[in-house]
Amino acid sequence: MKKKLLATLVIFGCLLSQANFASAASTNPFSDTNAAEVKFLYDKKIIGGYGDGTFKPNNPITRAEALVIVENAMDIHMESSTVTNFTDVPVSHWAYASIQTGVEHKLLNGYGNGTFQPNKKITRAESSALISRANKLTTTSVVKYLDVPKSHPFYTDINKMTSAGFFSGTSFSLFSPDREITRGEFAVVVARTLNPAYRVKFVNPKIVQIDAGHGAQDPGGVSNGLQEKNLVLDVSLRIQKKLQAKGVAVLMSRTTDTFLKLEDRAKLSADYQVDAFVSVHSNAATTSQAKGVETYYKTGDAKSQQLASLIQNSLVKSTQSTDRGAKPANYKVLKENEKPASLVEIGFITNEAEAAKLKTSAYRDTVASAIAGGIVSFLNAN
Ligand SMILES: [Zn+2]
Numbered sequence: 001m002k003k004k005l006l007a008t009l010v011i012f013g014c015l016l017s018q019a020n021f022a023s024a025a026s027t028n029p030f031s032d033t034n035a036a037e038v039k040f041l042y043d044k045k046i047i048g049g050y051g052d053g054t055f056k057p058n059n060p061i062t063r064a065e066a067l068v069i070v071e072n073a074m075d076i077h078m079e080s081s082t083v084t085n086f087t088d089v090p091v092s093h094w095a096y097a098s099i100q101t102g103v104e105h106k107l108l109n110g111y112g113n114g115t116f117q118p119n120k121k122i123t124r125a126e127s128s129a130l131i132s133r134a135n136k137l138t139t140t141s142v143v144k145y146l147d148v149p150k151s152h153p154f155y156t157d158i159n160k161m162t163s164a165g166f167f168s169g170t171s172f173s174l175f176s177p178d179r180e181i182t183r184g185e186f187a188v189v190v191a192r193t194l195n196p197a198y199r200v201k202f203v204n205p206k207i208v209q210i211d212a213g214h215g216a217q218d219p220g221g222v223s224n225g226l227q228e229k230n231l232v233l234d235v236s237l238r239i240q241k242k243l244q245a246k247g248v249a250v251l252m253s254r255t256t257d258t259f260l261k262l263e264d265r266a267k268l269s270a271d272y273q274v275d276a277f278v279s280v281h282s283n284a285a286t287t288s289q290a291k292g293v294e295t296y297y298k299t300g301d302a303k304s305q306q307l308a309s310l311i312q313n314s315l316v317k318s319t320q321s322t323d324r325g326a327k328p329a330n331y332k333v334l335k336e337n338e339k340p341a342s343l344v345e346i347g348f349i350t351n352e353a354e355a356a357k358l359k360t361s362a363y364r365d366t367v368a369s370a371i372a373g374g375i376v377s378f379l380n381a382n
Contacts, residue, residue, distance in 0.1 A: 037191035057184025064118035125177035165199030173249035221284035224355035238368030292322030311374030318370035
């Protein structure tokens with residue numbers, strides 16, 4: 001019993017003096033960064049700097065460098081003697097063993113042409129895949145980025161890394177998957193895998209899809225000198241700006257005079273996991289007497305109905321137009337939409353008075369503000 005206690009004290013003593021030495025020696029190991037995560041990895045001998053005492057946190061990092069750091073951090077070693085011959089990684093390459101190990105553990109793959117491209121800069125998306133695999137992450141959750149739809153090749157890796165609190169976006173709504181990761185960013189992410197204190201909680205942005213109707217060869221309604229495709233694009237772009245100003249991430253079906261199939265507009269909603277879909281159209285009738293605004297919603301869907309009602313009420317209040325109501329409809333963009341979906345008709349271009357108003361930029365701005373206001377009310381209520 002006494003012997004054991006003594007041994008414990010000795011071990012504690014050693015650890016304490018080592019720890020004191022380490023912290024005294026590395027109060028700020030680098031002249032160009034004081035990030036706690038960088039110091040943490042330096043103290044664990046997982047990363048180093050340059051001969052001049054710098055870390056160069058804004059420099060990019062290569063595939064080989066990233067692999068060495070991750071294997072070092074996760075203590076990953078070669079388990080068999082399987083050798084993969086890459087034409088650009090000779091046995092004499094400084095990272096030869098780490099690259100062999102990385103391929104064995106499926107952390108990073110080579111390219112189809114027999115190369116590994118060890119000096120290629122690694123992107124944020126590739127870093128997610130590398131670190132996610134090294135940590136054998138399995139947990140996913142609802143993770144939305146405006147630039148990482150579910151169809152993105154790295155969506156699952158980015159989702160797992162975000163769910164684990166290891167990785168977050170470059171802004172409230174963007175992940176910037178194709179951007180080269182910096183040494184500083186990479187160090188922060190690796191430190192988070194080892195130390196829960198550095199992890200971050202991601203808050204999903206609200207994403208709204210604004211769908212300007214028609215486009216290109218499909219002009220929509222044409223009357224009184226107005227073309228629907230141009231009119232609704234102008235209003236949609238104004239809605240986009242107004243929503244962005246309120247901190248909402250906006251997915252635009254189109255921002256130019258292009259053509260999209262109806263089913264593809266609806267598919268975007270699911271792929272980007274939008275919180276609301278709003279298609280913008282103008283009305284036309286055989287009689288020039290028809291007038292007013294109306295908003296349609298996906299039949300039988302309460303959320304879609306709520307969205308349409310809030311848009312319609314806001315629009316009627318702001319424009320004082322005739323209220324034709326919020327009503328169900330089976331339009332393809334609504335019916336095939338998995339998200340709360342509505343379609344707003346901003347007025348009749350076949351009605352001379354309404355067309356005249358819609359031709360003025362001030363009125364179009366009022367319409368856009370009203371629709372944006374209705375959408376924000378919906379987001380706040382959900
Ligand atoms: Zn239309």
